[in-house]
Amino acid sequence: MPGQSAQTAVLPVKSMTEPLVIKTEQLTKQFDDYAAVNSVNLEVGAGEVYGLIGPNGAGKTTLIRLLALAEQSTTGEITIDGKKLMPGQLNAEVKKRLGFLPDDFPLYNDLSVQNYLEYFAQLYYINPEDLAQRIEEVLALVNLENKRVSLVSELSRGMKQRLSLARTVIHRPKLLLLDEPVSGLDPIARIDYCKTIKRLQQEGMTILISSHILSDLEEFCTSIGIMEQGRLVESGRIQSLYQKDVQRLSIAVLNDGRLNKPIDADSAVEIYLQEHPLVASYEQLEDTGRFAVTFTGDESDAADLLSVLVQEGVRVREFHCVQETLEDIFLKLGHQQTA
Amino acid sequence: MASLTNRLGYFNPQYLRECRGRLKPRNVMAAVVLSGLFQALLYLSIANSYDYEGRPSDAFEIFRALSSIIPYALFALGGYYIVDDLAHEARTGTLNFIRLSPRPAREILIGKLLGVPMLPLLLVISTLPMHVVSGLMAGASPLLLLSYYLIVAIGAVTVFTMALLTGLGSGASKLTQQRGVSAIAFAGLTLFTLSPAFTLWNSQITWQTVTTGEQIFRSWDETSSLYWMALNIGRSALFSHLFVLGNFAVVSTLVWRTAVRKFRVPRATLLSRQVGYLSMIYLNVLVFGFFIGNGMEGREQFEGVITLYFLNAFALLALIFALSPSRQQLLDWVSYRAQARRTGHASSAQGLWRSLVWSDISPSVGAIALNALIAAAVIVPAAFIFGQGRLDYYDEPIPDITAIALLFATLSIGISSLTYATLVQVIFSSRLRSPLVWAVGTVATIAIVPPLALAFLDIMPDSSVNAGTLWTFLGLPLFGNAHVQVPSIGWVGLLGQLCLLGLLLGRLNQNLKQLEAQSKKVLQEA
Numbered sequence: 001m002p003g004q005s006a007q008t009a010v011l012p013v014k015s016m017t018e019p020l021v022i023k024t025e026q027l028t029k030q031f032d033d034y035a036a037v038n039s040v041n042l043e044v045g046a047g048e049v050y051g052l053i054g055p056n057g058a059g060k061t062t063l064i065r066l067l068a069l070a071e072q073s074t075t076g077e078i079t080i081d082g083k084k085l086m087p088g089q090l091n092a093e094v095k096k097r098l099g100f101l102p103d104d105f106p107l108y109n110d111l112s113v114q115n116y117l118e119y120f121a122q123l124y125y126i127n128p129e130d131l132a133q134r135i136e137e138v139l140a141l142v143n144l145e146n147k148r149v150s151l152v153s154e155l156s157r158g159m160k161q162r163l164s165l166a167r168t169v170i171h172r173p174k175l176l177l178l179d180e181p182v183s184g185l186d187p188i189a190r191i192d193y194c195k196t197i198k199r200l201q202q203e204g205m206t207i208l209i210s211s212h213i214l215s216d217l218e219e220f221c222t223s224i225g226i227m228e229q230g231r232l233v234e235s236g237r238i239q240s241l242y243q244k245d246v247q248r249l250s251i252a253v254l255n256d257g258r259l260n261k262p263i264d265a266d267s268a269v270e271i272y273l274q275e276h277p278l279v280a281s282y283e284q285l286e287d288t289g290r291f292a293v294t295f296t297g298d299e300s301d302a303a304d305l306l307s308v309l310v311q312e313g314v315r316v317r318e319f320h321c322v323q324e325t326l327e328d329i330f331l332k333l334g335h336q337q338t339a
Numbered sequence: 340m341a342s343l344t345n346r347l348g349y350f351n352p353q354y355l356r357e358c359r360g361r362l363k364p365r366n367v368m369a370a371v372v373l374s375g376l377f378q379a380l381l382y383l384s385i386a387n388s389y390d391y392e393g394r395p396s397d398a399f400e401i402f403r404a405l406s407s408i409i410p411y412a413l414f415a416l417g418g419y420y421i422v423d424d425l426a427h428e429a430r431t432g433t434l435n436f437i438r439l440s441p442r443p444a445r446e447i448l449i450g451k452l453l454g455v456p457m458l459p460l461l462l463v464i465s466t467l468p469m470h471v472v473s474g475l476m477a478g479a480s481p482l483l484l485l486s487y488y489l490i491v492a493i494g495a496v497t498v499f500t501m502a503l504l505t506g507l508g509s510g511a512s513k514l515t516q517q518r519g520v521s522a523i524a525f526a527g528l529t530l531f532t533l534s535p536a537f538t539l540w541n542s543q544i545t546w547q548t549v550t551t552g553e554q555i556f557r558s559w560d561e562t563s564s565l566y567w568m569a570l571n572i573g574r575s576a577l578f579s580h581l582f583v584l585g586n587f588a589v590v591s592t593l594v595w596r597t598a599v600r601k602f603r604v605p606r607a608t609l610l611s612r613q614v615g616y617l618s619m620i621y622l623n624v625l626v627f628g629f630f631i632g633n634g635m636e637g638r639e640q641f642e643g644v645i646t647l648y649f650l651n652a653f654a655l656l657a658l659i660f661a662l663s664p665s666r667q668q669l670l671d672w673v674s675y676r677a678q679a680r681r682t683g684h685a686s687s688a689q690g691l692w693r694s695l696v697w698s699d700i701s702p703s704v705g706a707i708a709l710n711a712l713i714a715a716a717v718i719v720p721a722a723f724i725f726g727q728g729r730l731d732y733y734d735e736p737i738p739d740i741t742a743i744a745l746l747f748a749t750l751s752i753g754i755s756s757l758t759y760a761t762l763v764q765v766i767f768s769s770r771l772r773s774p775l776v777w778a779v780g781t782v783a784t785i786a787i788v789p790p791l792a793l794a795f796l797d798i799m800p801d802s803s804v805n806a807g808t809l810w811t812f813l814g815l816p817l818f819g820n821a822h823v824q825v826p827s828i829g830w831v832g833l834l835g836q837l838c839l840l841g842l843l844l845g846r847l848n849q850n851l852k853q854l855e856a857q858s859k860k861v862l863q864e865a
Contacts, residue, residue: 123352
């Protein structure tokens with residue numbers, strides 16, 4: 001959980017001693033004979049960008065809908081920004097703090113962009129005096145200033161998606177819940193959209209976002225949760241997820257006969273790797289002097305290994321850590337935990 | 340101007356949103372032109388109509404025609420707009436965004452109620468000058484005009500509230516989800532039942548009490564002696580208005596509360612338990628009120644009680660469907676109770692009863708039992724009181740109703756209500772593709788086919804003792820002599836009913852236990 005792992009992680013995001021914006025306890029939503037969300041304990045601190053990943057049907061959307069009050073839990077509790085949700089109540093104070101963007105984004109085609117945003121601003125009690133300025137701000141945020149008087153029906157899909165985001169943040173929510181916000185966008189529109197999300201992060205909003213495009217999440221998420229079959233199987237700061245796993249090293253040496261030993265450089269490297277206590281396994285790639293090493297040590301241990309090889313006269317032409325992607329972690333951790 | 344609209348939006352954003360979406364110059368122009376055309380056509384058709392001796396003046400004819408048309412147009416068109424708007428928002432998903440806003444449901448729904456039917460309102464308002472002028476020229480008193488507008492306005496609020504509920508409930512089946520289906524059905528219902536009933540009642544009773552001079556609305560003679568709870572609502576302007584306005588207020592309040600609840604929790608049962616009980620009390624008090632102090636003979640009063648009995652039977656049947664939770668809701672209920680037991684908040688037997696009576700997601704059997712008791716609390720004493728010393732149409736004495744016969748009839752009807760309720764709940768708690776279709780089909784078949792078959796075979800309740808028993812088993816004891824004397828074998832019919840109810844309750848209990856076990860298993864496995 002983010003709260004547990006953050007003590008060791010040094011990250012450019014807010015400290016985990018900051019108050020929690022999301023806290024769920026044993027949160028469960030059961031639909032007939034399956035639990036879409038099963039005993040989820042989630043903690044997200046203020047200012048975090050929490051990425052929720054998992055295969056289709058893992059329960060991401062249901063979890064987000066539960067947090068957004070769009071769905072009622074079977075059992076369990078939800079606390080948003082210190083306020084516990086009361087089932088069957090209006091929960092007005094919590095709703096004022098929430099911004100929810102579902103994966104579909106129905107709009108009012110009969111209104112202009114300006115009137116559409118005004119309507120939602122008023123639904124969220126934005127003062128009449130501040131209304132015009134706030135609409136300017138959100139239109140600028142999503143680059144729709146020149147579409148103010150256009151009818152919503154006249155906008156392109158990408159513009160509609162941006163307008164939906166503007167609608168979601170118009171009341172400056174403390175917590176933004178985004179369910180697959182970039183699905184269906186072309187690459188350029190997606191990059192623009194991600195930049196907007198980063199700006200919202202910089203404004204201090206806590207964001208929980210689900211997406212299948214893991215490279216996007218990797219770029220701006222501070223924490224990641226992996227869901228499988230309704231359970232939150234892994235949750236933590238993104239850096240700590242990487243650290244949990246072993247490193248993969250790529251080592252390449254020159255076999256030019258200049259090693260001052262009766263064996264060639266490949267054999268020498270093999271001997272060192274076999275004897276090194278932090279090498280879990282290694283593989284020589286097609287007899288080219290290149291090794292793929294599974295290494296259980298940290299960066300300092302890797303540096304030590306490199307200096308030993310150099311001191312022994314091995315001419316190392318390449319030595320680097322192969323950075324795992326979020327996709328690698330998801331594929332490995334998610335399925336391991338489920339199994 | 341901008342500041343004013345902003346302030347209006349802050350006060351009720353939904354109302355402003357509806358104004359902005361609907362009050363476009365083209366729409367306003369169309370409404371006004373349409374209204375003008377209609378008024379011109381009405382005037383021309385009346386002015387050029389055949390003149391005969393004693394024919395009322397043109398103004399009189401125009402006033403009477405407009406007075407009848409206005410409620411029809413307002414209720415049907417306004418209702419159509421509201422149902423269509425809400426059904427459309429529910430279908431496209433925009434209603435969810437409004438639902439998730441911090442504004443209370445009542446604000447949103449008031450905005451819808453006042454804003455959505457704006458064009459029909461405009462259409463009607465633009466006919467008012469003609470209505471007022473023709474009325475005054477025809478000799479209608481200002482009091483009549485005031486009464487007319489007050490009652491039409493309150494009636495519109497009631498119909499529009501019903502439309503809100505219909506629109507919010509339009510997602511109940513695939514048929515009603517189709518665009519326009521719910522709205523057309525509601526407009527049809529309004530045109531053929533609500534509006535005629537409204538016009539008939541008020542023109543015959545309410546407005547008669549404030550009509551002076553020439554009689555504007557034709558009236559039946561006997562309406563002047565109509566009593567409700569010993570109050571002469573057929574002659575007193577105060578009582579007749581209080582009666583109509585009071586009833587509109589009660590119906591609007593019950594429907595409004597239901598609509599607000601449906602807006603907040605779309606998957607909730609149609610009625611809450613509380614509104615179910617209040618509706619049952621209201622129905623019985625309303626109908627029973629007509630039997631008191633109206634100078635009816637004992638026979639007529641007893642027939643009235645029989646009518647009330649049938650009304651209650653239909654009401655109970657409707658309540659069974661309106662109060663029964665779905666399989667998912669029953670699952671939530673058993674899971675919640677299981678968790679309460681695990682966490683030490685173990686619910687006592689008292690807690691279980693309370694849950695069965697008040698919790699909207701508990702099996703509906705307890706609530707139906709309570710509703711049957713509410714009905715019995717009115718019908719049984721009334722039947723006993725009005726069942727004594729009666730004469731038939733030939734002034735021959737009819738045997739007095741006995742207490743044991745009343746107990747018998749009450750038990751038979753009560754048990755059959757519980758049987759239907761349990762049956763519906765068993766169907767709802769089973770895994771079926773279309774539980775509602777199954778439940779309606781099964782209950783309708785059981786309620787209609789056996790009595791029809793018996794009647795077709797000429798096995799009538801009083802044709803033999805066994806036939807009476809059979810009819811009692813079907814929950815229809817009042818068809819025979821049961822209201823007078825109970826044949827000893829009639830109790831066998833009751834016993835049969837109890838056995839069937841016991842079997843169904845056992846099955847329901849089994850289904851609930853399966854749901855609880857399934858819930859536990861899913862949570863442990865995952």
